[in-house]
Amino acid sequence: MTSLPSLLSMMSQLIATPSISCSQASWDQSNKGVILLLENWLTGLGFQCEIMPLPGQPDKVNLIATIGEGAGGLVLSGHTDTVPYDEDRWQSDPFKLNERDNKLYGLGTCDMKGFFAIVIDTLKNMDLSKLEQPLIILATADEESSMDGARALVKEGRPKARYALIGEPTSLTPIHAHKGIMMEKVRITGQAGHSSNPALGSNALDAMHAVMSELMIYRNGLKQTYRDANFVIDYPTMNFGCIHGGDNPNRICGRCELEFDIRALPGMDNQSLYQEITALLPRIEQNTGTQIELHHLFPDVPSFSTQKESDIIKACERLTQKDAATVAFATEGPFLNQLGMETLILGPGSIDQAHQPNEFMALDQIAPMQHVIKGLVERYCLTPSTENEASRV
Numbered sequence: 001m002t003s004l005p006s007l008l009s010m011m012s013q014l015i016a017t018p019s020i021s022c023s024q025a026s027w028d029q030s031n032k033g034v035i036l037l038l039e040n041w042l043t044g045l046g047f048q049c050e051i052m053p054l055p056g057q058p059d060k061v062n063l064i065a066t067i068g069e070g071a072g073g074l075v076l077s078g079h080t081d082t083v084p085y086d087e088d089r090w091q092s093d094p095f096k097l098n099e100r101d102n103k104l105y106g107l108g109t110c111d112m113k114g115f116f117a118i119v120i121d122t123l124k125n126m127d128l129s130k131l132e133q134p135l136i137i138l139a140t141a142d143e144e145s146s147m148d149g150a151r152a153l154v155k156e157g158r159p160k161a162r163y164a165l166i167g168e169p170t171s172l173t174p175i176h177a178h179k180g181i182m183m184e185k186v187r188i189t190g191q192a193g194h195s196s197n198p199a200l201g202s203n204a205l206d207a208m209h210a211v212m213s214e215l216m217i218y219r220n221g222l223k224q225t226y227r228d229a230n231f232v233i234d235y236p237t238m239n240f241g242c243i244h245g246g247d248n249p250n251r252i253c254g255r256c257e258l259e260f261d262i263r264a265l266p267g268m269d270n271q272s273l274y275q276e277i278t279a280l281l282p283r284i285e286q287n288t289g290t291q292i293e294l295h296h297l298f299p300d301v302p303s304f305s306t307q308k309e310s311d312i313i314k315a316c317e318r319l320t321q322k323d324a325a326t327v328a329f330a331t332e333g334p335f336l337n338q339l340g341m342e343t344l345i346l347g348p349g350s351i352d353q354a355h356q357p358n359e360f361m362a363l364d365q366i367a368p369m370q371h372v373i374k375g376l377v378e379r380y381c382l383t384p385s386t387e388n389e390a391s392r393v
């Protein structure tokens with residue numbers, strides 16, 4: 001038996017090690033401290049650990065920890081970063097694990113440092129000396145801000161395994177699909193001038209009216225074309241989130257900007273949507289004498305979908321006694337699928353507590369999650385792949 005810290009001790013150490021990622025530089029931190037803790041514990045369990053800095057970002061690192069070998073196997077994956085926090089609204093120190101009312105409070109308890117502690121604690125009590133297929137623990141950087149950690153892994157083409165589980169908080173429900181997210185900005189540059197004579201300028205607000213009309217027609221077309229009954233909102237959405245432009249009623253508006261998001265269904269391609277929207281703009285430019293540009297506000301996240309018939313979905317439905325479902329948030333799932341793994345999202349804690357003050361994981365989430373992890377490791381790593389294939393038929 002390896003001597004590792006207790007589950008609660010691992011969780012408190014992870015929580016006590018800040019690893020905020022944020023597009024605002026004043027909040028953004030390295031995740032190395034968390035990675036080094038995981039590396040230390042996993043090495044103690046016999047894993048080979050590889051720390052991979054993100055290209056051009058030496059303070060941001062992914063960890064690939066591997067034990068066993070073979071073509072199949074299982075990845076257990078999570079992100080090591082957290083969102084920023086609002087100190088005034090926390091009832092306890094967000095970096096100090098605090099147990100009260102059968103809940104563990106702290107920043108990252110459910111989203112999702114607690115998952116790693118549960119994984120390592122489960123593995124500590126298993127015999128990993130007889131693995132037939134590899135078991136890989138993957139810990140990524142910057143999921144909350146840019147998903148650059150997962151994007152870097154796709155570029156590297158690693159890790160490879162047959163199946164993957166991402167332990168995002170889903171209240172222990174297996175998740176087989178989510179929508180994609182794109183966030184875009186339309187910038188219209190016209191020509192300002194005195195309002196008394198429209199010929200003195202090109203009105204960016206007039207042009208924006210035309211852009212919004214076209215986008216609404218386009219949105220309606222998407223809604224008519226695509227449906228997926230797996231989702232509560234069963235069509236792709238486009239939301240106009242904010243608009244800024246102009247300064248005075250007696251001045252022709254010289255510039256206007258609109259920000260919107262699109263949440264596409266599985267099977268839809270973000271790049272195609274972007275190209276189709278771009279193609280709507282030249283005609284409006286011509287008609288209004290303005291310049292119109294479309295920019296990404298953030299790199300897009302593709303939609304995610306794994307066949308409900310996939311063995312790992314079926315296995316997790318049995319282990320949790322819950323049917324696979326969909327969620328309304330994005331994960332690193334599409335990137336792991338791009339790496340060729342059949343991926344599902346399933347983890348302890350609720351997304352309702354994630355990204356909130358007083359984030360917690362309820363204690364009753366821990367044992368069922370350990371049951372899932374043990375079941376998957378037995379099925380995909382402790383069983384020869386041929387038996388596994390046979391049982392899949």
Ligand SMILES: [Zn+2]
Binds near residue numbers: 111169
């Ligand atoms: Zn998360």
